[in-house]
Amino acid sequence: MLANRKLILAHFWLAFAVFGIALTLGAWQIFIRSPIGTWLSNPELYYRSLTAHGTVMGYVFPTLVAMGFGYAISESALEQRLVGVRWAWAGFWLIVTGSIMAVIPVALGRASVLYTFYPPLIGNVFYYLGVVLVVVGSWIWVALMSINLRVWRKAHPGEPVPLAMFANVAGSYLWAWTAVGAALELLLQIIPVAAGLKATIDAGLARVFFSWTLHAIVYFWLMPTYIAYYTIVPRAIGGRVYSDSMARISFILFLVVAMPIGMHHTFADPQVGAGFKFIHSAFTALVALPTLLTVFTICASVEIAARLRGGRGLFGWIRALPWDNPMMLALAFSFVMLGFGGAGGLINMSYQLDTSIHNTQWITGHFHLIFGGAIVIMYFAIAYDLWPHLTGRELTNLRLIRTQLWLWFIGMIVTTFPWHWVGILGMPRRMAYFDFGDPAIAPQALSVTFSVIGGFILLASGIIFIVILARGMRAPQAEAGPYRFAMAVHQPITVPVALNTHALWVALMIGLTLTNYGYPILNLALSEGTSVPAVYVGAQ
Amino acid sequence: MSTRDLFTLHNSHFRIGVGLTAAILIVTAIGGFIVLPFAQPWVQFANVWDAICSAAGLPQRAASVTAPEQTRRLSEVVLTSNTLARPSQEAIGRGATLAQRCAICHGPTGVSRADSPNLAGQYAAVIYKELLDFRSGARSNAVMTPFATNLTDQEIADLSNYYAYLPRLPAYHPTPQLPKPNIVIYGAPMRGIAPCGSCHGSLDNKAGSPWLEGQSEAYMKAQLQAFASGERRNDISQQMRNIARAMTAQEIEQAAAYYASQPPDVVKAVD
Incomplete structure (x- = not known):
């Protein structure tokens, strides 16, 4: 039952439109600083573009996808009309307003601070206010997801919450809490300086606040992907979820351990004590657990589908899978990229190993592979799966869809593998220009050139994606039926209250945040002389 | 349940x-x-x-270790984009009177004939910071320090506003314009050197960084060498010391010669 199709479509279209723009900027960036581009002689233009790319890809695009998908889940999994539709539209328009407010100073070169803000660099205040509006808009969604679940619970006392909604609400709570770090940084530190009320800023404290957001935001981006793994893929390929409980445990584990780990982004920062860095490193290792559980459960679920289709043998069943089904293809690509990206992530989180790749192009490769690759390819799959239900029209050209997914997969590998490699060789990230004529880095020119080719393959894939969706809006009408989620092998009849509610896990999430962040934040906030003069972008 | x-x-x-x-x-x-x-x-x-x-991460000092004694003063000047914004005509007038004592080195029109910096049209924040640093001792110079020692805050602000108000004139030692050397537009990323132009004009300008076009070649070279040796240390975050240390002697020559050869009217009009 998808009653508010316009609302969901608006979120998806806005998400994919800004994604298209940011993707184009990304392709330009990778080209212009490569050996085959002619350098502009103006690094400011590069950072301007990079700020827009990061702000859209980090804040606007995934948030809109999570919101649109969340509304779709709430209506179809709970089988009830969305409560608070007006609020949902208000949230959407807040995001539109915030995005426009943020993008104008960026386009004018007044806020080339990158999406991670990097104080003491300070841009135009409207950039930050725009980002705040985007976050506030998404918090409306968080509240609506919680309210809709509550309404459903009242009508269905004691019944197990459908897995898709359980995970969706877990994702929204995670986002609500993880966004607090950046919100504190913006409201208490950056905006007063950007507005001219203060001239100094505690950059170290700001980085700690941002690390609160920066790592768990990744798991917020990841939630729609994991929801798709568990609740869409098995249905789409004709199988069943191997274990409903395992799925719930994965999502609550994300809720608990995604938060208190962000300081592995500050391993090289002197303002954080080594003891806290170690604790965060250890908890980061734990976050591999829900992913490993998921990989196991989904492989088992896929095997069920293959055996139902007549697959035999220890590995022979793999051939029996419906490889021409875009959902199967997307899942396989996503898992391969998740595997490589996850392995790289284990290196990033290790206190010692990190020193060899910290702040190098390796990191850029890592998060593009995980987020741009493993996560975004499932966003495409979600859109393809939902589109007929949202438009009432069929997506007929499966061949083009498969081509698009293949191109995205190949493009992402060709882009990010050379980045990892040059990162190991020591190429720093966030650089606008490299002189590949210099003998010291000339050998890296070939790898960088490969990644440019990958970047353009990605751009081509992105364009095809938008074309497929646009054509889907004008295809012949066809009734797609109700939108359903995958069933488990053993559909839950009763679920223990701990696995049917979020309270305990939200409490643990907040508790661990206090233990792992409380002291470092207080220590920095209360220490004298930790602030430095702000550096205003474009100031004289 | x-x-x-x-x-x-x-x-x-x-x-x-x-x-x-x-x-x-x-x-x-x-x-x-x-x-x-x-x-x-x-x-x-x-x-x-x-x-x-x-x-x-609690900052602490073991009893057995004595704190290194701070022998030289550090710069304490905080600059923002609003420092000295919109000066009054009176301030500029007072500055003009005060500037008479500067003219012997910096020239009556703010253009030097003595390898001292040309101040005409320099950013107010730059002159303001340097005078404050000379006064506090964060930067020292046998000639400048005595002049700055007795200046009040108000006098320093007035002088800065006056020189910023003067038109940028061509220097007395014009040379044929040289092409942009790599160090100015590209820096040297592998040695952690940002392009000179990303703070000092040509590409972009950052608060507190002077424009350098038409300044004395000998002066700029001497300052880079002073930063490299640590003799000059009033750059708050050590940005100039780190850059100058990593520059080769040839790059210092090139950067100084290039900026000296540029007419000051090409200073990026961002103010």
């Missing part, structure tokens, strides 16, 4: 969830705050509490 029953020790999920989380936290805390600090043989701790404080 309601949520209320969840938060009791009777509920096994509560016991296991909270217990495991607490156990992991305690084990990692012992590892991070006690075991690992003592695993570093090159660091000596007086007791366990000392190790914990160190791992927590």
